[in-house]
Amino acid sequence: xxxxxxxxxxxxxxAPVHATVLAEAAGRGEHPALVDGLTGRxxxxxxxxxxxxxxxxxxxxxxxxxxxVIALHSPNTIAYPVVFLAAxxxxxxxxxxxxxxxVDDIVKQVxxxxxxxxxxxxxxxxxxxQAAERSGIEEVLxxxxxxxxxxxxELPGDAAPEIEFDLRRDLFALxxxxxxxxxxKGVMLSHHNVATxxxxxxxxxxxxxxxxxxxxxxxxxxxxxxxxMLNYLRKGSTLVVLPSFDLARFLGAIQEHRITRVFAVPPxxxxxxxxxxxxxxxTSSVREILCAAAPLDEDLANACARRLGAxxxxxxxxxxxxxxxxxxxxxxxxxxxxxxxRLVSRTEARVVDPVTGADxxxxxxxxxxxxxxxVMLGYLGxxxxxxxxxxxxxxxxxxxxxxxxxxxxxxxxxxxxELIKYKGYxxxxxxxxxxxxxxxRVADAAVIGVYVDGAEVPKAFVVRAPGADLDxxxxxxxxxxxxxxxxxxxxxxxxxxxxxxxxxxxxxxxxRKR
Numbered sequence: 001x002x003x004x005x006x007x008x009x010x011x012x013x014x015a016p017v018h019a020t021v022l023a024e025a026a027g028r029g030e031h032p033a034l035v036d037g038l039t040g041r042x043x044x045x046x047x048x049x050x051x052x053x054x055x056x057x058x059x060x061x062x063x064x065x066x067x068x069v070i071a072l073h074s075p076n077t078i079a080y081p082v083v084f085l086a087a088x089x090x091x092x093x094x095x096x097x098x099x100x101x102x103v104d105d106i107v108k109q110v111x112x113x114x115x116x117x118x119x120x121x122x123x124x125x126x127x128x129x130q131a132a133e134r135s136g137i138e139e140v141l142x143x144x145x146x147x148x149x150x151x152x153x154e155l156p157g158d159a160a161p162e163i164e165f166d167l168r169r170d171l172f173a174l175x176x177x178x179x180x181x182x183x184x185k186g187v188m189l190s191h192h193n194v195a196t197x198x199x200x201x202x203x204x205x206x207x208x209x210x211x212x213x214x215x216x217x218x219x220x221x222x223x224x225x226x227x228x229m230l231n232y233l234r235k236g237s238t239l240v241v242l243p244s245f246d247l248a249r250f251l252g253a254i255q256e257h258r259i260t261r262v263f264a265v266p267p268x269x270x271x272x273x274x275x276x277x278x279x280x281x282x283t284s285s286v287r288e289i290l291c292a293a294a295p296l297d298e299d300l301a302n303a304c305a306r307r308l309g310a311x312x313x314x315x316x317x318x319x320x321x322x323x324x325x326x327x328x329x330x331x332x333x334x335x336x337x338x339x340x341x342r343l344v345s346r347t348e349a350r351v352v353d354p355v356t357g358a359d360x361x362x363x364x365x366x367x368x369x370x371x372x373x374x375v376m377l378g379y380l381g382x383x384x385x386x387x388x389x390x391x392x393x394x395x396x397x398x399x400x401x402x403x404x405x406x407x408x409x410x411x412x413x414x415x416x417x418e419l420i421k422y423k424g425y426x427x428x429x430x431x432x433x434x435x436x437x438x439x440x441r442v443a444d445a446a447v448i449g450v451y452v453d454g455a456e457v458p459k460a461f462v463v464r465a466p467g468a469d470l471d472x473x474x475x476x477x478x479x480x481x482x483x484x485x486x487x488x489x490x491x492x493x494x495x496x497x498x499x500x501x502x503x504x505x506x507x508x509x510x511x512r513k514r
Contacts, residue, residue, distance in 0.1 A: 001361050002350055005343035006408055007329075010203045012346075012373060013195035016165045017172045018052065018088035020195040021234045025049050028236050031210055034078040037242040037253045043078055045236065048085075051153065055086035058155025064116065066091030066163055069174060071115040071137075072221070073097040073106065073128055075243035079143040080220045081229050083119055083152055088172055088191075091163040095174040095186065096221035098502070099124065106131035113174050113186055113380065122146040167192040174380060175223055177319035186380030187319045194230070197322040197374040200344040201231055204329040212237035213285075215259045217245050217268075219502050223323040224293050228263050237261075247271055251281040258285040262310075265293045265504025266300070269312065270437070270444065273304040274465075286310045292317065293503040295412050297434035298338035316340035316412055320389065320396055322374040325349070326410050339409040347372035350395065351402060354416050367416050368402035369395040401428065418508065420449035420458050427458055427487050429508075435482050436460060436475070436489075441468035444498045446506045450491065459491035461511055463498060 013020065025033070030044035043051070064070070070087055072094050074080055087094045095113040097106055110118065110131065118137045120128040122144050132140045141152040172191045176184040214232045216239040218225035232239055240257045242249060245268060253259065264272075269291050272278055286308055291301070292315040305312040313335070317323035328341035335341065343349055350359055351366040360366045371394045378386035390396050401413040414428035421427075429447040436445035444463040449456040460479070464470050472492035479489045499510040 001359050002348055003343065003404055003408070005345050005347045007203060007342075007345040010196075010199040010345040013167050013192045013199070015195065016088060016163075016167065016170075016191040017195050017198075017230065018085045020198055021085060021230050022049055022052065023234070024236065025233070028210065031236065032238045033233060034081060035238060035240045035257065036078050037215075037240045037249065037257070041078065043082075048082065048233075051082045052086045052089055053160045054157070055082060055153055055155065056089035056160035057157030058152070059086065059090040059092060059157070060161045061157035062155055064090060064092055067093065067170070069093045069095055069113050069115040070117045070119055071095050071097055071106070071110050071113065073099070073101070073118060073120040073124055074143055074221075075099050075121070076216060076220050076225070076241050077121065077143060077243065078241050079153060080241075081233060081239075083143060084220070084226075084229075089160055089163075091161070091165070091170070093171040093174050095176070096226070098221055099219070100502070101127070103127055103130045103134070107135045109176055109184070109186075110135040110137060113176075117141060119143060119152050122149075125149070165191055167195070169377075171377075173226070175221075175226070175319050177223075185382055185385060188377040188380055189319075189322050190377055193322040193374055193376060196346075197227070197324055198231060198234060200346060200372075200374065201227065201324045201327060202234070203345050204327040204341075205231065205235075206330040209235040209237060212261055213257055213259050214239050214261050214263070215242070215250070215253055215257075216240060216263075217242040217250060218263055218265065218293075219244075222293075222503055223317075223319040224263070224265075224503065227317075227323055247275060247277060251278060251283065254286060255282045260285055260287050262286055262289045264289055264291045265502075266291060266296050267444075267500060267504050269296060269300060269304045273300055273307060274443065278307065283308050283310075288313065290315055292340075294505045295414070295430045297430075297437055299434065299438045302337065314338075314340045316400075316410065318398060318400075320376045320398075321370060321372075322376065325370050325372065325374065336405065336407075336409055339405075339411050341410065342408045343410070344372075347374070349404070349410070351404060352397075354401075362404060362406050365401060365403045365413055368398045368400045368410075368412075370398060371395050418448075420447075421456050422449075422458065422486055423455065429458070432458055432460065432479060432483070432487065432489060433506075435479050436462065438482075439470075439475075439478050441465050441470045442475075443468075446498045446508065446511060447489065448508050448511050450512075452490070457490035458487070459493065460489045461493050461495050461498060463495060 028045035316326035443465040499507040
């Protein structure tokens, strides 16, 4: 069964990403576009346009040409969007590097992507320069200042080049993703993919553009951070930028800048729901928190909503979807708890039995397949892996387990490859993690399948809440009272912290190594 978006069709992209984002920017004058949450330095919209044009001219004068790739290696700064949009304006492709990348990580991505330049910040130069020497990078530039390195924002140039774009074929960005399986791969996102997805998500978010103050703490190198940056600059909002998540700075920025909308991953929501320091700040300006990148437990979302007096919603997407496929629209006030929303405009989906390949219907659980204009062009240089992810009919096999109700609301259950097979029954780790987090004695938790005497069983890794007196038997009893017998946790290990990616996803492979 094919499920189709109930939203009216939005226009397909008719301009490259930078032009889509900055279409009305010059007319907003000095209305703040970007604010450094640490220093207060501000870039207005007219200044943003001038900086993008000037930097694009510098790229061209330095010899970069349409289709060239640059690697951007930086924490969130107010310069990051300037460089990203200027690269687009000059016809370049940006591949984003995780700030925690090792020298080896950078070398692999730079070589695979074919990047000519590496743009970083002074604090990351030791790693960046070593990687550049080993990977054939022509030059390392910085977004700030550093002896011996040119600043990308001060490159001399007369005028930005006039570029003709083939929106469906020319790449806008080349983020790296592990996809549904395997090692990181370059996800080829065209201007058509990303600009159309801005139309799709923009049709669901009807917020008051210039009246919004958005806290930009999600890393800009991650697709979630990228889409927030692009969407809200397009709307004319003010983005208050923080380089990383630190609870005190995060709460201080909300209080000082009267933040109205927060985008988060589950660990941030967990902190907002449970950490005692939250009560020491004025968070009353926050109207909505949107959580994505990893499943969010319903009870945890409700606890956060009650504490802050804000809506806490979920959405769904992935790098290969540019990234949004499911959202809760602003006018939708009756969405059921735990859902990730409805399909965005021009998007189709199926629920497919991962064993038989048969289509499933309403209320049934299977792998989510998605089709729409936001589906990536493919993985760079990996046609076989592309074909394994996007089939001949254009369906992207997400690797996520999902279900949909009769009103078109979708729910993400878990990852296909993370389901635990206990005596023939399928057990979703995310469900058990949600149960564990409902215990006030538990600060954080993760569940994986481990083999005992040849059989796979659920094992919980638990972080005790401060001052909590909790043993393994109590953990197992707490879960057993709340789940079916086959879902019970069979083993417990207490740890200091659950290993997570910056996106909030649990790094289960790190737990398996234990």
